[in-house]
Amino acid sequence: MGVLKVHQDRVNEETAEEMCKMCPFHAITYEGKKLEIGAGCRMCKACVKKGSSGVITYEEFQRPEIDKDAWKGIVVYAEWEDDRIHPVTFELIGKARELAEVNRQPVSVLLIGDKLGKAGEELRHYGVDCIYTYEDQRFLEFKASLYANIVENFVEKVHPSVMLFGATIKGRSLAPRIAARFRTGLTADCTSLEMKSNTDLVQIRPAFGGNIMAQINTPNSRPQLCTVRYKVFTAPERNEGADGIIKSMDIPEEKMKSGIEVLHRVEKPREVDLAEAETIIAVGRGIRTQSDLLMVKELAGLLNAQVACTRPLIEAGWFDARHQIGLSGRTVKPKLLITLGISGSVQFVAGMRAAECIIAVNTDKHAGIFDVAHYGFAGDLYEVLPVLLRQLKGGAK
Numbered sequence: 001m002g003v004l005k006v007h008q009d010r011v012n013e014e015t016a017e018e019m020c021k022m023c024p025f026h027a028i029t030y031e032g033k034k035l036e037i038g039a040g041c042r043m044c045k046a047c048v049k050k051g052s053s054g055v056i057t058y059e060e061f062q063r064p065e066i067d068k069d070a071w072k073g074i075v076v077y078a079e080w081e082d083d084r085i086h087p088v089t090f091e092l093i094g095k096a097r098e099l100a101e102v103n104r105q106p107v108s109v110l111l112i113g114d115k116l117g118k119a120g121e122e123l124r125h126y127g128v129d130c131i132y133t134y135e136d137q138r139f140l141e142f143k144a145s146l147y148a149n150i151v152e153n154f155v156e157k158v159h160p161s162v163m164l165f166g167a168t169i170k171g172r173s174l175a176p177r178i179a180a181r182f183r184t185g186l187t188a189d190c191t192s193l194e195m196k197s198n199t200d201l202v203q204i205r206p207a208f209g210g211n212i213m214a215q216i217n218t219p220n221s222r223p224q225l226c227t228v229r230y231k232v233f234t235a236p237e238r239n240e241g242a243d244g245i246i247k248s249m250d251i252p253e254e255k256m257k258s259g260i261e262v263l264h265r266v267e268k269p270r271e272v273d274l275a276e277a278e279t280i281i282a283v284g285r286g287i288r289t290q291s292d293l294l295m296v297k298e299l300a301g302l303l304n305a306q307v308a309c310t311r312p313l314i315e316a317g318w319f320d321a322r323h324q325i326g327l328s329g330r331t332v333k334p335k336l337l338i339t340l341g342i343s344g345s346v347q348f349v350a351g352m353r354a355a356e357c358i359i360a361v362n363t364d365k366h367a368g369i370f371d372v373a374h375y376g377f378a379g380d381l382y383e384v385l386p387v388l389l390r391q392l393k394g395g396a397k
């Protein structure tokens with residue numbers, strides 16, 4: 001990586017005009033006797049290669065070689081709130097253990113909060129080597145800047161090679177702050193992770209609307225950071241034995257500064273998270289009118305299911321965004337998922353393919369959804385649904 005540098009002392013009317021004309025993206029402008037490169041620049045370097053010599057040069061960033069041996073272990077950031085460890089924490093521990101085997105690295109957990117005794121004890125049952133705790137009454141409320149100070153302190157002391165965060169509201173708020181403080185990379189919303197023998201983490205996530213799986217590396221900086229969606233990895237079984245060591249960390253007072261003060265807290269009614277639902281009925285554009293959703297909701301009531309949808313139904317204003325499954329929505333892993341009138345686009349399937357049992361209803365027998373479904377009805381949902389409702393209600397067939 002590098003930067004384009006404009007040498008203004010070599011710019012005159014003639015070279016400026018030449019440079020402006022040459023840029024295929026029209027990113028170079030000349031105003032007030034100053035040649036500038038704007039946001040449209042795509043770093044094609046045509047100006048360096050073909051322009052007047054020495055007016056614009058490309059300079060590589062000089063990064064000192066990182067000593068990878070000085071950064072060890074995989075650390076999972078554990079979310080702890082309202083007496084509950086967020087379940088994504090366990091999924092990340094499971095994956096971290098698998099990754100750690102490649103280079104025999106230790107797996108640890110970082111826990112920040114107030115009254116951590118119960119959480120620390122519980123985490124000892126999941127095969128981690130160490131649980132680092134930062135415990136203080138002032139951590140009761142999540143304040144991003146304060147928590148970032150503490151994670152920063154942890155990284156300075158422990159030098160982890162990898163840190164995994166859940167792609168939750170808190171994880172998404174914390175991880176970029178840490179990346180910025182250590183000038184290291186962060187890959188958001190990973191769906192897969194692999195470990196190389198040189199401790200480089202391969203961070204894999206869909207890109208370009210799900211059409212490719214990007215493999216992202218952070219070879220020149222540490223720690224390597226990523227966020228991972230809930231329900232992507234499998235949580236390990238809880239061990240009977242508890243072997244992780246709990247290590248209470250000193251909290252430097254200068255790290256306790258925060259520009260955020262919580263004045264009061266208003267509880268939001270807790271909604272059932274789609275990611276945690278055991279049964280989901282997902283609807284797509286095969287549903288003709290919004291009022292037809294009543295039928296779907298009735299079915300959901302009978303099956304004790306949550307109703308979800310594809311993106312076009314969010315765009316139509318029929319649901320709020322929390323109901324969307326897919327690449328730009330939620331990832332779900334229910335025991336049963338019934339899809340009604342959904343074609344099975346790559347973006348939708350990316351969020352649901354791990355469901356244990358998928359039943360699809362679609363009039364088009366060639367629809368892509370049948371490639372991932374375990375059971376399929378090539379038929380009209382308006383014929384299938386009434387029959388299903390009657391049967392579930394114990395009525396005539």
Ligand SMILES: Cc1cc2nc3c(=O)[nH]c(=O)nc-3n(C[C@H](O)[C@H](O)[C@H](O)COP(=O)(O)OP(=O)(O)OC[C@H]3O[C@@H](n4cnc5c(N)ncnc54)[C@H](O)[C@@H]3O)c2cc1C
Pocket residue numbers: 208209210283284285286287309310311312324325326327328329330340341342343344345346347348351361362363364367379380381382
């Ligand atoms: C960057 C990007 C991100 C995206 N993210 C997401 C995402 O997270 N989630 C998402 O869902 N989409 C996402 N999309 C949109 C995605 O590409 C598809 O457009 C969308 O998933 C299609 O939704 P659908 O299956 O409801 O509609 P369609 O593709 O129009 O399919 C409707 C299906 O209903 C069937 N049908 C019609 N009538 C009946 C009937 N009476 N009975 C039974 N079947 C019937 C049809 O045969 C058809 O297969 C994204 C797109 C982009 C570009």
